[in-house]
Amino acid sequence: MIHWRISHVGVGTMRAHSGGGIFTTRPASADAGHKGSGRALLSLRGVTATLGTAKVIDNVDIAVSAGEIVTLIGPNGAGKTTLLRLALGLLIPDQGEIRRESGLRIGYMPQRLTVDPALPLTVRRFLALATTDTGRRVEASLERVGAARTLHTPIQSISGGEMQRVLLARALLRDPELLVLDEPSQGVDLAGQEELFALITGIRDERGCGVLMVSHDLHLVMSSTDRVVCLNRTVCCTGAPLTVSSDPAYLRLFPATLPGFALYAHRHENGVACRAGDRHDG
Amino acid sequence: MDDFLWRALAAGVGVALVAGPFGSFVIWRRMAYFGDTLAHASLLGVALGFVLHVNLAFGVFCVCAGVALLLLAMQRRKRLPGDAILGILSHGALSLGLVTVAFLETLRVDLVSYLFGDVLAVTRSDLIWIYAGGLCALGALFVLWKPLLAMTVHEDLARVEGVRVDLVQTAFVLLLAMVVALMMKVVGMLLITALLIIPAAAARRFARAPESMAAAAALLGCVAVGAGLWGSLRWDTPAGPSVVVAASLIFALSEAVPVRR
Numbered sequence: 001m002i003h004w005r006i007s008h009v010g011v012g013t014m015r016a017h018s019g020g021g022i023f024t025t026r027p028a029s030a031d032a033g034h035k036g037s038g039r040a041l042l043s044l045r046g047v048t049a050t051l052g053t054a055k056v057i058d059n060v061d062i063a064v065s066a067g068e069i070v071t072l073i074g075p076n077g078a079g080k081t082t083l084l085r086l087a088l089g090l091l092i093p094d095q096g097e098i099r100r101e102s103g104l105r106i107g108y109m110p111q112r113l114t115v116d117p118a119l120p121l122t123v124r125r126f127l128a129l130a131t132t133d134t135g136r137r138v139e140a141s142l143e144r145v146g147a148a149r150t151l152h153t154p155i156q157s158i159s160g161g162e163m164q165r166v167l168l169a170r171a172l173l174r175d176p177e178l179l180v181l182d183e184p185s186q187g188v189d190l191a192g193q194e195e196l197f198a199l200i201t202g203i204r205d206e207r208g209c210g211v212l213m214v215s216h217d218l219h220l221v222m223s224s225t226d227r228v229v230c231l232n233r234t235v236c237c238t239g240a241p242l243t244v245s246s247d248p249a250y251l252r253l254f255p256a257t258l259p260g261f262a263l264y265a266h267r268h269e270n271g272v273a274c275r276a277g278d279r280h281d282g
Numbered sequence: 283m284d285d286f287l288w289r290a291l292a293a294g295v296g297v298a299l300v301a302g303p304f305g306s307f308v309i310w311r312r313m314a315y316f317g318d319t320l321a322h323a324s325l326l327g328v329a330l331g332f333v334l335h336v337n338l339a340f341g342v343f344c345v346c347a348g349v350a351l352l353l354l355a356m357q358r359r360k361r362l363p364g365d366a367i368l369g370i371l372s373h374g375a376l377s378l379g380l381v382t383v384a385f386l387e388t389l390r391v392d393l394v395s396y397l398f399g400d401v402l403a404v405t406r407s408d409l410i411w412i413y414a415g416g417l418c419a420l421g422a423l424f425v426l427w428k429p430l431l432a433m434t435v436h437e438d439l440a441r442v443e444g445v446r447v448d449l450v451q452t453a454f455v456l457l458l459a460m461v462v463a464l465m466m467k468v469v470g471m472l473l474i475t476a477l478l479i480i481p482a483a484a485a486r487r488f489a490r491a492p493e494s495m496a497a498a499a500a501l502l503g504c505v506a507v508g509a510g511l512w513g514s515l516r517w518d519t520p521a522g523p524s525v526v527v528a529a530s531l532i533f534a535l536s537e538a539v540p541v542r543r
Contacts, residue, residue: 085438088438088442089442090438090441090442106442108438108439108442108443110436110438110439113435113436113439115435116310116312118309118310118483118486119310119434119435119492120486120489120490120491120492120494120495121435121491122490122491125491125492126435129428129431129432129435129443130432130443154490170439174443180442
């Protein structure tokens with residue numbers, strides 16, 4: 001059985017190149033050291049986590065540098081959200097080490113947020129919960145994500161796409177060095193998804209912040225990320241999008257999703273492990 | 283108007299002012315049954331206060347605080363669903379209270395007044411407890427307001443943004459225990475939750491911000507107290523239930539009134 005692990009290579013200085021970044025995939029025995037000039041904001045080493053009795057994350061190494069967009073992909077139940085929760089410190093790992101740069105400011109965008117209709121809350125007030133300064137900064141961050149017109153709207157009555165933008169605006173209010181986004185394009189139509197990823201890339205370019213996100217939209221991920229981590233309880237493969245998309249481990253998890261080949265992905269939903277030599281039969 | 287009526291009105295208004303903001307949070311955080319559990323536990327507090335010769339409101343606060351902390355601890359272990367835990371503690375504490383009361387001759391006679399409140403028997407020292415305690419509770423809630431609101435909207439997001447969720451939650455349930463202790467004499471343990479959530483529910487339709495809902499809830503609570511006491515005097519009905527009937531009518535009216543949005 002061969003496990004492929006990430007090797008941490010900083011790509012922070014190369015963000016101007018689309019899909020830029022050096023990458024390597026190496027067997028587990030290789031040293032996963034950090035090279036390159038981008039400073040590591042966050043790194044997980046040998047992290048293992050169990051929920052109840054199930055081991056959902058198994059010996060995962062991952063690192064995010066300043067200015068780098070790292071995207072986690074993987075089938076349902078692969079542990080993507082759990083990995084984000086570990087990175088955020090919301091969950092304590094059973095084993096392994098999680099290192100955050102001291103004083104790291106994180107902007108977090110949760111997967112789903114619904115406000116109880118009994119709570120009267122406008123978008124403005126919702127955003128103001130994240131910051132001590134009010135007024136101008138709240139409006140500016142809402143303008144940045146292109147949702148300025150929702151400012152005085154009750155948060156329960158904005159659309160799914162607007163909600164994702166408002167959540168992004170709230171994450172920006174933290175003046176983040178690292179953005180952690182859990183399926184940012186959820187509930188957004190196809191055109192809106194492209195806009196949203198362009199927005200995320202633009203914010204990264206402006207601020208030089210690192211981005212760690214989970215996404216299901218493989219074809220979109222390919223064009224707007226520096227490094228893809230294909231996760232299925234453990235890291236199957238990792239690297240620049242183009243390289244990962246031709247990796248055998250990736251193709252086993254996501255058959256027929258070569259760039260430009262298919263818009264709909266056929267995915268394993270049964271959580272198969274990535275083993276060299278497995279044949280895809282579904 | 284007699285002295286005891288003024289005292290009743292003052293006590294009712296004091297309690298309603300505190301109940302408005304706390305009741306709003308009880309609704310937003312879906313803690314109605316939690317409030318009920320604390321209220322049920324308060325009978326045990328009365329009994330223990332009687333046995334140990336301490337102020338009854340203080341006895342109620344101690345027992346409610348204990349039950350609230352036990353609830354939090356059990357909920358965090360997540361072995362059982364939240365409502366099952368509430369059911370166990372709520373009825374366990376109520377029954378323990380009733381059994382204890384059965385041993386106390388004098389208290390057994392007064393049982394109805396503890397179940398349904400005895401606002402007309404409010405003393406001057408009760409009033410001091412209600413206003414001093416109420417002011418403390420409101421002051422503390424004011425300090426906790428923003429973090430509590432943030433974690434009510436989304437707990438993980440608040441945690442990432444630096445809110446000390448466990449601390450704020452513990453502080454809030456302890457304050458709620460205090461509010462229950464203050465309210466018990468006025469509306470009685472069976473109707474405490476009613477005065478917490480009904481005015482707040484009625485206020486929802488007129489509010490566009492959390493603070494305005496809390497303020498409107500306090501105001502509508504005061505109206506309910508006034509109307510309830512008046513009705514109680516007019517038709518010789520029990521005071522606590524009359525206040526809750528008035529609050530329910532206000533809620534029904536609020537649902538019927540068209541609101542421009």
